[in-house]
Amino acid sequence: MRRIASALLALSALPVLASPTAAEFARRQPIVLGAGPAALHRLDLPADVYRFSARRDVSDLQVFNAAGEAVPWAISPSHGQPQPARDYPLPAFPLPSLAKANRSAGIVLDSRGLPASNRAYLALELEQSAYRGRVALSASDDGERWQPLESRELLQLSGSALRLDLHGDGSRYLRLDWLDKPFKLRRASLHVGPGAAEPLLQSGDWIAAKPGAAGEYLFDLGMRAPLRRLELALPNPNTSARGVWYKRERPDQPWQNAFSSELTQLGQASTLLLENLDGDSDRYWRLVVDTRQGGLGAGLPRLRASWPRQQLTFAARGQPPFMLAYGHPSFFITDQANTLLNSPEPAQPAALGPALAGGVRPAPPAQAPMPKKSPWLWGSLLLAVGLLGWISYRLIKEPAPSDTQ
Template sequence: MKGYTGVRGWLLALLVLAAPLVVGQDSARDYAVQLPLSLSGEGPWYRLELPMAVHMAARYADLRDLRVFNGAGEVQAYALTLGSARQHETQQDTAVKWFPLRGPLNAEQSPAVRVQRSSGGTLVEVLADDASHADQQVLRGWLLDASAIEAPLQQLTLDWRAEHEGFQRFSIEASDDLQHWRAWGDGQIARLSFADERIDQREVKLPDQSARYLRLLWSSPRQAPQLLSARLLSARRDRLAAPLSWSAALSPSSAEVGEYRWELPLALPLQRLRVELAEANSLAPVSVTGRREGKVQWQPLARGLLYRLPQDGQEVLHNELELHGAPVQQLRLQVDERGGGLGSAAPTIRVAIRATQLVFLARGKPPYVLAIGKATGAAASLPLSTLIPGYDDKRLAALGVATAAEAPLREAADAGQVAGWDWKRLGLWAVLLAGVGLLVLMAWSLLRAKPAAP
C-alpha cells in the first residue's frame, strides 16, 4: 500500500502543477492584434471609443475576445457600452420688453388691448382698449413680448419696484395672437427684509411650452409693482443620433456590370452604408442586399437614389443609405444602369456600426495594450455599474481618456490559432493526459505485484 500511496501523491502533484498550464492565463501574445494605449486625464478609470478597425479584427461581433493588459501582462477589468441616441438641451436667457395693462379696478374681465407692431412684428406699444376713461383705470398687470423666442419657455425672472414689501401673486396666461389666451397657472414674487437681511424671490417656473406673448395679471391690482426688468429662460432640445464608428474605404471583392460585392471579416450589425461617388454628375438608383456567412439567400437591406449633382452653383451629394443594424458579412450593391452607373472604376464603400465605448480600470504600471482577436475568446466584460460604483452618465463623461495607436503593435496571429483551434492548449492537455496515463499504468503494475516472501 505504500507504493500505491506514493503513486497517488505523485499523481495529485502532477495534476496541481499541470492545471495552471491547462487552464492558462491570458497573454497579449495570444491575440492577433495589439494596440498600444496612451492615457490622459484623471484615472484610475479610462474610456476609449473603439475604432472600427478593432471590430474588424475581432473573432466575435460581441467582442468577447477583447482584453486590456498592463505593462506586467496582467488583465485589466473592463466594461463595454454601446452609444445611444440622446437629447442635447441648449438654454438661453433673454431680456424681453414689457408693457403695462390698464383697466377698471373692479372689472371682472381681463383688460383688452390694442397693439402697435413694428415692421419686424414685435410690439412697440400697448394701448388701453377704452382710452376715454383712462383716468379711471389702474395698473392691472403686464404684457411680455416673447415673439423673438422660438424655444419652449421654462422660467420667468422679474425685477420690480414697489412701495411695500411682501408677497405678490399673479396669474399667467399665454397667447400667440393676443386674442386667444390659455392659462399657465399662477406665479408669486416676494421681497422681505429683516434687520440687515433681505430675501428676494424673483423666479417663476413656466410649463416648458412655447408662446409669443405672456400676460401677467395681479391678484391685487392696487399692489401691482412697477417692473424694472423681465427675462425669460428658454430651452431648445435637439435629438442627437447614436454615434457611429466608420470603417476605412473597402474595395469590392467582385465587380461586374451593375453589381458589386464586398465581404467583411465577420458579420457586423451595420447601421449605415456610404458609397464613394468618384465622378461628378453621377446619378444611380441602387439596391443593397446582404447575407451572413453560409447563407444562400440574399436579404434586402436598403433601396435608394445616390447622386452627386450641381445645384445653384454648388455640388449636392447624397451617398449614404440606412441599414438599420442588420447583421451581415457579405454585401451586394446592384446599380440601375439607366442612371448612368457609378463610372468606369469599381466604387469603394464605408460601413458604420453603433460606436462602442470601452471603459477599463487601470491597475499596475503602463504601458497598457488593447488586445483583440483570439479564437477561443470568452466574455470577460463587467456591467458598467459594477466596474464604476455609483456610476452615472455625468461621471462617465468626466473619466480619463485612452487613445489607441493607429498602427498595431502586432498583426500576425500565432500559428496555433489556425482554423479556430488553440493548438497550444490542446498540446498541454495531451501532455497532461499522457502523464496521467503513465501514472495509471505504474499504479496498476504496483498493485498487481505480489509481496515478497518474508
C-alpha cells in the first residue's frame, strides 16, 4: 500500500514540474537572430516584460526553440563605459534672509540627478575679483533637514575658482550660508572623480497625470520595473512649488511616503530629475503639491520612469526560430544558467519581433470516436474493478499469521 501511495503522489506532482508551453504565457515575441551560426545570443529585455510579468524579478519567462523545447538562459545588467572625471554645472537659488527683507542669507545648489558617488569638491566662481569671508557648507536630501559638512574661510585674490571639499557626500542639495560677508556667485560646479561603469538605463513612456483633489496628481506607470530614476515634465515654465511623493504597489494598498522635492523650473521648459531610486518597483505614484502660491498652474504634469537595462543571454539549442515568452501566474525559474555569462564563447546580438498575445492553454487532443461495442467494454471494466475490490476486502479480513518462536 505504501508503494501505491508513493506512486500516486509522484504522479500528482507531474503537472507542477512540467514546463508550460509558449502559448500559456501572457506574451510571446519571436527572436530574430543575426547573420551566421552562434552558440550564444544576447538581446535587450523589452519594457513589456515588466508590464506582463507576474514577478518582480521577471523570472517567469522562458525561451523556446522551434520544437517548443525550453533552452538555457540568464539575465544580466547592461553597463556602459567607465566614467571619466567630470564637472557638472549646478543650478543656484538664493536663500532668503529672515532678518532683512530683499537680502539673501546664502545659496542652495541643486545636485539632483548627478552621480552620488566619487564627488570630490564644489567649485565656486565669484563675480568679485577679491573676496574674503566665512561660509558654512551643509547638505540635505529633502531640503528640510540639513547636515553640516564644514565651516571655513574663503579667500580669493586672483579670481580663480574656490574649492570646497565635499568629503564624499552624495546629497541632493548643497547649501552655503554666509557667516559674515556675502558674495556674488557667477557659476557653481560639482567635480566628480572617475568611477566604474554605470548601468545603462532604459526609459518608459511619458505618463500623463490624472487629477485628484486640489494639488493632487496620480500616476500609473503600468509596470513594476526596478526603478532607478523619475523625471517630471511640468505643465508650465517659471514654476516653483514644493511637492511630496507617495507610492504603492497595488491600488488596494495605503499610500507610503516616498520623498519630497522642489519643483522649480525657470526659463525654457525642460524636465526635472526627481530622484535617484534604489530599485523601487512600485507601480502607482501620487504627487501632492502645495497650492498656496498657485501650485503647478493650469494643465497636468507628466512622469517618466527609468530602470537599469537588462540583457538576456540564451543558448541556441535546437533549431530556430526561437521564441521569448513571459508572464505566467505560477511558473518561474529559481536558478538561471549564469555560466552562460562567463563563457568564452562570444554572444551574437539578436532582436525581437512583434509581440503576440498569449495566455491561452492549448486545446486537448481530439478523442477517437467511441467504438460501437463500448458498452461491453465499460461493463468488463466495471467487473474488473469490482473483482479487485472483493480481493482487497478478503485480504483485509484475513487474519495476519502469528509469529513463530
